Amino acid sequence: MKRLYDYVKSGVGLLLCAAVNSPYMGFSQEKKYPNFVWFTVEDVSKHFLQLYDAGGAGAVMPQVNRLAREGIIFNNAFCNAPVSSAARSTLFSGYYAPRAGISWHRALDDVNLEQETKLVSGYLKEAGYYTVNSNKTDYNFVMPDNSWDDVKASKGQWRNRPDKNQPFFYVENCAISHESCLHFLKERMKKIKPQHDPEKVKLFPNHPDTELMRYTYATFYDRIQDTDVELGKLIDMLEEENELDDTFIFFFGDNGGALPGTKGYTGEAGLHVPLVIYIPRNWRDQVNLIPGSRVDGFVSFLDFGPTLLQLAGIEIPDHMDGKPFLGKEVLKKELDGRDIVFGYGDRFDELYAFSRTVRKGQYKYKRNFIPYQPEGSFIFYRYKMEAFQEWRNLYHEGKLNAVQRRFFDPQEPEELYDLSVDPYETNNLAKNPSSHSTLVSLREILRKHMLESRDLGFFPESEWxxxxxxxxxxxxxxxxxxxxxxxxxxxxxxxxxxxxxxxxxxxxxxxxxxxxxxxxxxxxxxxxxxxxxxxxxxxxxxxxxxxxxxxxxxxxxxxxxxxxxxxxxxxxxxxxxxxxxxxxxxxxxxxxxxxxxxxxxxxxxxxxxxxxxxxxxxxxxxxxx
Known part of the structure; x- marks a missing residue:
């Protein structure tokens, strides 16, 4: 059993116990507990924010930058699964999703979590927090009872809690940047000029350099920037209610994306998300990190739930597979030493695409278990994007270079990349003799992890x-x-x-x-x-x-x-x-x-x-x- 974490704040001992029977404890003004806000932006990988690009490409996010100045930028945050329902199922349950059968995008049947299991919101609610979700769930499991006080709330619904001294956990899902924002017709290019200059966008090397692709990038940058405006509104609400100095604000992408070949695929652009956490002034002595700094250590959605529970002083349940990355118990040196993370892809809508990944330090290993099927195989929702269609058409016309073609060719069963020199995963080292020892090492790490975690990917979905x-x-x-x-x-x-x-x-x-x-x-x-x-x-x-x-x-x-x-x-x-x-x-x-x-x-x-x-x-x- 994991231990309980205590806080000592201004001489007052704080303890929130997950075993409290009452769903609401009376909170006096003498006692203070941290609030938590998760502001998720849909389908955004870190590659599309200027905050993460040394060359200055990407969307400019003044409100995110504001959080960063008084918080922490995580350079290596991962969503584990590159599509919403699988990533969110990981995020809220704390499970390595393939062991719980919740990594298949949009469950085909009612899938249950283990008995007595709660979501992170449920543990906080049981301990007396007011828990509000606005308003997407998209879980691949039957939601446990008493998970939320309000699961389909409007923006800022946390302000309506019964007692203003009651701490809250609020999740706002900002869908402005969802991939559907790129499902426009080509005619739009003649009618609407994006705010970002298409000629100045930074194309991935696997994308063809066309007018449509550049316009799609620029439009996506615009939509990402629009999410920043919504974040600003939320920050203003917290300031107006005098809650900002007691509220940890997590800004992050719910999965990678949304440009062609990113969301729904286990490359870095599908798994590597932005994460900026504002550290509230009244709680900075509870975090061993300096506001305005960056963390290089690896964190993932598996770790978010344990982190909140630790900050709230709640016992971390055994079923959660991650570990906290904030709190007095977490030292900067140890955090920066975390250098391994796992990713998974199973069924994305109608396409079965069983793959697993492990990232250790600068190296990324990917195991494709249905390699004869190209990554670019048809998926209806992905190909609603005209830039995606154009990319595939250029492949069939023989107008792509070797790097751009790979997405539509049969996959290799193994892929290995040195991301320190190849951040866009264009040069597969799996057959390079000089990389053989690294390949074998990462192969064994992944295989061992899959077996020890009881990964249900070993069974066809129909079977389990x-x-x-x-x-x-x-x-x-x-x-x-x-x-x-x-x-x-x-x-x-x-x-x-x-x-x-x-x-x-x-x-x-x-x-x-x-x-x-x-x-x-x-x-x-x-x-x-x-x-x-x-x-x-x-x-x-x-x-x-x-x-x-x-x-x-x-x-x-x-x-x-x-x-x-x-x-x-x-x-x-x-x-x-x-x-x-x-x-x-x-x-x-x-x-x-x-x-x-x-x-x-x-x-x-x-x-x-x-x-x-x-x-x-x-x-x-x-x-x-």
Whole structure:
């Protein structure tokens, strides 16, 4: 059990106990407790703020700079997951999301947290805080009871708490910068001039230098700057209510984004977010950091909940996987020494894109578990952005350079980057002999972390949802021995096919459906090289699992051994759950997009168990987007 943290403030002992039965304690003016504000801006990575760019590119944020002058700038803050629901589920629960089944974007079914688990807001509420959310939740789990006093509040609703001496936790979600702000038509360029000069924006090296892309950047800078205005209004409210000097204000992006190839992808631009924390004047003696300074140590959304609880003097529950980064117990030297963080990507809307990352110091390692599928595979919501469409069109026209093309080519199973010289992850060192020891070290760190955390990514979503949605953590504990076997199968894709052949033959005859699933996925990674396994795969066309039949058809179609249109719609009709339907539709979409001649006839009537964004998949397959 983690210890309770005490404060001594002006000679008065302060203790907030998480075991308090009453949801509200009477607060006298003699006793003071810190308030907390989370001001989240949607889809903003640190790369787009001038505050983080030595060359002066990015949005200018006067109000954020004001917080920074009297607070702390965190140079290395990470959202763990590059899309809102998975990141927010991490942020508010404190779980490493894949172990709790809450990293799949927009849950397909009701997923429960462990019994008695509360959100960070729930622990604060139980201890007497007034907790207000304005107003997005977007959790991938069933929200526990008593999580908030007001979960769908208007701006500044904390001012309506019953007692003005009651401390509060207020979350404001600013959606002005959400990626939807970039879903405009090209005609807009002729009508609306952005405040930022498109010619002066700093393009990522993987983006083509076009008029539309530059205009999209400039427009995004404008919207980010607009969020600063909303932050200023909030600061003014706190000043008017005489609460500013007692309120920790966290400014941060809810995930990376929102330009093409950022949000929804586990590169740095999807995971590395801005974080500035205002340290209130009345509480600066409780933080071992100098206002106006920067912290280089790594912090992530896993750490936000524990940090608030420590600052409030509340016991940190065992289920929270992070650790505090503010408080008297946290020294600057130790904080700056934190140099490791993990990231994860699972299903983003209708696209399954299983990847895990570890960043240690200057190096970033990424493991892609479905590498045959390009990152740039079609996702309806992403491609509503015309700059995204233009990028893909230029790829098909052969007008991109090698760095710009990579997003649309099949992925490597492993990626390794030295971010000190390659901050935009353009030079994959995974096959560089001089980097081999670093590669192996980070590979093992990530593998060990996935196994020890009971990462449910080892199971297809359809599997753990069916058998473990009522308690995903418990499901992972029960089946953790199987996870190592599945990991070993996945890692067959990291050795030459000649060395993996016999083991793949054995796996494809296994009685464990998940063995076969990952065996087939590995065969798809090898592609034509695995042609000698076509007989074993052909035998799986009669397998009882629709997901296995679908993946077998996909592999044989890549080899041009069968016509997938003769199989896939019937397989879809036999799906036994919404997750199975999405996996099969995903295979159909992959074949349509990358294997010429793959033509299907499918409608909503063919989906017995609809779930998530299945209509988007059908529309893409049928050319209705």
């Amino acid at each position: 949802l069916e058998k473990g949605k009522t308690d995903p953590v418990r499901f992972g504990e029960i089946h953790h021995e199987k996870m190592k076997a599945y990991s070993d199968i996945m890692d067959l894709g990291l050795i030459p096919f000649s060395q993996a052949t016999n083991e793949l033959k054995r796996v494809l005859k296994s009685t464990d459906t998940n063995d076969i699933y990952w065996g087939l996925t590995t065969c798809l990674q090898f592609g034509e090289e695995a042609k000698e396994l076509q007989n074993e795969v052909t035998n799986l066309l009669d397998h009882p699992s629709p997901v296995i039949r679908s993946r077998a058809v996909t592999f044989l179609s890549v080899l041009r051994q069968i016509n997938p249109s003769l199989y896939m719609t019937d397989i879809l009709r036999s799906a036994g759950s919404g997750a199975e339907s999405l996996i099969i539709l995903g295979d159909m979409a992959y074949l349509k997009e990358y294997i010429s001649g793959s033509i299907f006839t499918v409608s909503e009537d063919d989906v017995k168990y609809p779930a998530g964004s299945y209509q988007w998949r059908i529309n893409f397959i049928m050319d209705k987007n």
